[in-house]
Structure formats: structure tokens, C-alpha cells
Amino acid sequence: GNSVTQMEGPVTLSEEAFLTINCTYTATGYPSLFWYVQYPGEGLQLLLKATKADDKGSNKGFEATYRKETTSFHLEKGSVQVSDSAVYFCALSVGGSGGGADGLTFGKGTHLIIQP
Amino acid sequence: DTGVSQNPRHKITKRGQNVTFRCDPISEHNRLYWYRQTLGQGPEFLTYFQNEAQLEKSRLLSDRFSAERPKGSFSTLEIQRTEQGDSAMYLCASSLDGFGGYTFGSGTRLTVV
Numbered sequence: 001g002n003s004v005t006q007m008e009g010p011v012t013l014s015e016e017a018f019l020t021i022n023c024t025y026t027a028t029g030y031p032s033l034f035w036y037v038q039y040p041g042e043g044l045q046l047l048l049k050a051t052k053a054d055d056k057g058s059n060k061g062f063e064a065t066y067r068k069e070t071t072s073f074h075l076e077k078g079s080v081q082v083s084d085s086a087v088y089f090c091a092l093s094v095g096g097s098g099g100g101a102d103g104l105t106f107g108k109g110t111h112l113i114i115q116p
Numbered sequence: 117d118t119g120v121s122q123n124p125r126h127k128i129t130k131r132g133q134n135v136t137f138r139c140d141p142i143s144e145h146n147r148l149y150w151y152r153q154t155l156g157q158g159p160e161f162l163t164y165f166q167n168e169a170q171l172e173k174s175r176l177l178s179d180r181f182s183a184e185r186p187k188g189s190f191s192t193l194e195i196q197r198t199e200q201g202d203s204a205m206y207l208c209a210s211s212l213d214g215f216g217g218y219t220f221g222s223g224t225r226l227t228v229v
Contacts, residue, residue, distance in 0.1 A: 004158075043120075043222040043223050044159070046218070049217055103151070103164055106158030107158050108158050109156070109157070
């Protein structure tokens with residue numbers, strides 16, 4: 001089946017530090033890969049995505065590269081801000097650009113805390 | 117377009133009662149998904165509609181759960197005879213044929229006491 005494994009949290013960093021949140025996956029078929037962010041009390045927001053190997057998704061200073069050989073999609077940001085504090089979910093979908101009939105398979109989430 | 121709307125935002129109910137949640141997707145989106153998220157976990161897929169047809173149901177969706185999407189617009193998720201284990205955030209998402217990804221609503225938080 002499909003599964004996503006991401007690093008356990010919470011991850012606590014100081015403002016302007018470099019961020020890496022690891023994500024690896026197993027999938028039946030060729031997945032599309034996503035990072036979603038969830039701020040307190042809010043729904044999930046798509047942060048970035050990649051649909052084929054070696055694609056790099058990027059948004060708001062975050063980026064992640066689809067690595068088929070290592071089945072990974074690690075999230076990185078060069079300089080984090082307090083406003084980046086949230087829960088980050090890695091996810092995959094099999095079947096086109098995210099419209100697989102079985103929807104998205106999520107990791108457990110990584111709680112990121114940025115201290116001023 | 118105001119995005120995906122879910123109502124109510126919060127629901128507290130006594131064990132054994134029935135509850136119903138509503139999701140209004142983005143109007144042009146033909147696909148609609150329900151997920152359940154418990155504390156400290158990622159969302160888990162429950163069911164999926166393409167227009168008005170319910171095409172996929174997770175084994176997580178016991179016979180106490182039923183979902184509908186009449187006329188292919190809004191959707192409802194009903195839980196009968198609620199149990200404490202049903203306490204969770206119920207998320208709705210919509211998509212246009214899968215392109216552009218999914219747009220999630222803010223969720224309905226259910227607490228069964």
C-alpha cells in the first residue's frame with residue numbers, strides 16, 4: 001500500500017535558522033508528492049507539490065525536491081520566521097496530479113516551533 | 117469564490133446521538149473528499165465523490181457513517197449512534213478532476229462526551 005513517514009516533532013528552531021523536515025514514502029504506482037501546512041485552528045493549506053522525479057516544488061521560501069531514487073521529498077527553508085510555526089504534513093497521491101481516487105495519504109505531521 | 121466551507125466548526129454531542137456535518141466545495145470542483153484527523157495524526161481518507169457518485173469508501177467508514185452528495189454540489193457526513201472514538205476533526209476537500217491539487221475546508225471538530 002501507500003505510506004508516508006516524516007520526522008517526529010516537535011522541531012524547535014531559532015528564527016533565521018535553516019530548516020529540514022525529512023519525508024520518505026512508499027507507493028504503488030507513480031505518486032505526486034505534496035507538503036501541506038496547518039496553522040492553529042485552521043484547515044490544511046497546500047504549501048508546494050511535485051508531480052515527477054527531480055521536480056522541485058517551491059513556495060514562500062520553502063522547497064522540496066522529488067527524489068525517486070531515495071523515495072524522499074524533504075522540506076527545506078533557508079531562514080525560518082516565527083510565522084512559520086505550524087504543523088507540516090507530507091503527503092502523496094497516486095493517479096495523476098493529485099486526483100487519485102483514493103485521495104491523499106498523509107504522514108503524521110511535524111510540529112514546527114520557531115522561537116524569536 | 118470563498119473556498120471550501122464546512123459547518124459547523126465545532127460540535128459537542130452525547131454518546132449515542134446522531135450528528136450531521138455539511139461541506140460546501142468550490143463550486144466548479146467535481147471531486148469531493150472526506151478525511152478524519154485525530155490528535156497528533158495526519159488526516160485519514162474516509163470517502164470520495166465524483167459529482168454525485170460515491171466512488172470510494174475507506175474501511176474506516178463503519179456502517180454508522182454515511183455520506184451523500186445530492187446533485188453533485190454540497191455533501192453531508194452523518195454519524196449515527198456516536199461513540200467517544202468518533203471524536204476527531206472531520207475535514208472536507210475538493211478538487212477539479214485532481215488538477216491543481218486539493219483545497220481543504222477548516223474542518224468540523226467533533227467531541228463526543
